[in-house]
Amino acid sequence: MELVQHQSRMLKDDFAPFVLYPWLRYSVVTDGVYCAQCHLFAGPDARVKTLVTTVLRDWSNISKVVLSHMKSEAHLSNCDSASHFLAIMKGEKKDILCSMSSQYNVVVEKNRKILVSITEAIVFCGKQKLALRGHEGDKGNFQALLSFQAKQDPILKEHLEHGDPRSMYLSPDLQNELISICGKQIADSIVSKCNSAPCFKFMADEATDASTME
């Protein structure tokens, strides 16, 4: 009713389009009508400007223009975008970024668990003084231990059986990298304990490899 008070030329019958087409809006400032959905969701390069970036003031032709606009592909697409937007704002749907982000987080979490299992196998071999690799044709302690772990770990089992060959995290280079990281953490921990202790001493021993080299 506020509309009638401000715009005396708007007759009672002029409200009919607003009831029939709930997306139609009246602009008091420009004294014209426009499509809310298209105004908000059409891109800057919208082909048809009327009712989108330009208000309609030709009251005698309003029904014809509005009907034509309502059937246009652009309008239907913008209505879809508006409905989708409202559903997201009401919490009825997840927005695409949120969905992508949660999917990404699932992958990250899964890869993290796989890496932890692989690292645990390396640490176990280290603590037990077991060589990681075996002889030719032999899986070696590292691979055998992972296979054993996989019996109780469905994520690791799936990874070992169907993982992407480009990111198995099992190569010798990857093993060496993880061994280096573990070594650095052990060294950091020892240094930290030494630094916080009033005094400390070292006891060293020697070991030889298969070729009797120290």
Ligand SMILES: [Zn+2]
């Ligand atoms: Zn529209």
